[in-house]
Amino acid sequence: MELVEVKKLQVQLDAFAGKDVYLHLETTNGSYASHFNKDFFNAGAFIRNVVINYELGKVVGDSPHRVGLKLPHGWVYAQGITHYELDEQGRLLLAGHDGTGKLAVALQISETPFSY
Amino acid sequence: MTIQQERHVLVVFPHPDDEAFGVSGTITTHIQQGTPVTYACLTLGEMGRNLGNPQFATRESLPEVRKKELLASAEAMGLTDLRMMGLRDKTIEFEDDEKMVRMMTDLIEELNPSKIITFYPGFAVHPDHEATARAVVRAVRRMKDRPTLHGVAFANDTLEKLGKPDVVYNISEVREQKMNSMKAHISQTAWMLEEMEHKLQQGDTETENWLTQERFYNYRWDEDFEKSF
Numbered sequence: 001m002e003l004v005e006v007k008k009l010q011v012q013l014d015a016f017a018g019k020d021v022y023l024h025l026e027t028t029n030g031s032y033a034s035h036f037n038k039d040f041f042n043a044g045a046f047i048r049n050v051v052i053n054y055e056l057g058k059v060v061g062d063s064p065h066r067v068g069l070k071l072p073h074g075w076v077y078a079q080g081i082t083h084y085e086l087d088e089q090g091r092l093l094l095a096g097h098d099g100t101g102k103l104a105v106a107l108q109i110s111e112t113p114f115s116y
Numbered sequence: 117m118t119i120q121q122e123r124h125v126l127v128v129f130p131h132p133d134d135e136a137f138g139v140s141g142t143i144t145t146h147i148q149q150g151t152p153v154t155y156a157c158l159t160l161g162e163m164g165r166n167l168g169n170p171q172f173a174t175r176e177s178l179p180e181v182r183k184k185e186l187l188a189s190a191e192a193m194g195l196t197d198l199r200m201m202g203l204r205d206k207t208i209e210f211e212d213d214e215k216m217v218r219m220m221t222d223l224i225e226e227l228n229p230s231k232i233i234t235f236y237p238g239f240a241v242h243p244d245h246e247a248t249a250r251a252v253v254r255a256v257r258r259m260k261d262r263p264t265l266h267g268v269a270f271a272n273d274t275l276e277k278l279g280k281p282d283v284v285y286n287i288s289e290v291r292e293q294k295m296n297s298m299k300a301h302i303s304q305t306a307w308m309l310e311e312m313e314h315k316l317q318q319g320d321t322e323t324e325n326w327l328t329q330e331r332f333y334n335y336r337w338d339e340d341f342e343k344s345f
Binding site: 001083095100102103104116 | 163166167168170171174175176177179202204206243244271307
């Protein structure tokens, strides 16, 4: 993965607009967060292989960036994106890694389903 | 406490590396004693958050990395019967409960183990650990001749609620294999191993004990975590 360059990533986001694409979206603090700190309120969400078709995709802000996808009847967005990669299977993988390299958020789109 | 000879030992955990920390010394010892050991690992740890700094994997390439690490850990322990059960990390508690019991029952019926090692339900912190423990306990509960069931417990209230572990094995003779099993899972353990090294150099006895002892609780059927299922 490489650090997000807004202009470069924007081109990639544009390329998937108007197509049926499979979505992976997750955000997490890790399952042990409340084990190490009982006052920590641990919330997260995970979606995988839901099909969407966005009319407009946009990356904004300084790193960590925000990325939003506007759908005909709704929205998808992720906050905290630092890295991206168009992988060898043509899937656009966006990720937000914290200072220690831990994945905090992922937003991925692909024209074919992600593996199970 | 001496590690007894068994007919067959079945180890069930959800994540590659779960075996390394708590039980790899025990597994190695059983294998060295000639006891067949099967490790059923339910997922490939697909949701692991450690992707490295600099990165060595993406969310999509991580499962392959962790699969290789799991195989390397098995080799470090001398384990030849590794089962990858194909479930997905962080989803086990959402699977059909009866299906999970069936999966465990099938393994038990095939292998006829005299001892099973898994997590202790209620004291295993991670939702996948808890769901795995529940499925194993439920499967064993239905058996007429129950094998020995050893649970790994590490929740913060373990000592308060379960007391001290009633099974403590000295595994110092296979310390190196244990270390190699942990090192095999380097994508998840690098940070922890570094901290451990530091503590060992300072003569921290707790860390030293961790490399020389493994602790289990005999499952308490008289205090079963649920009445029936």
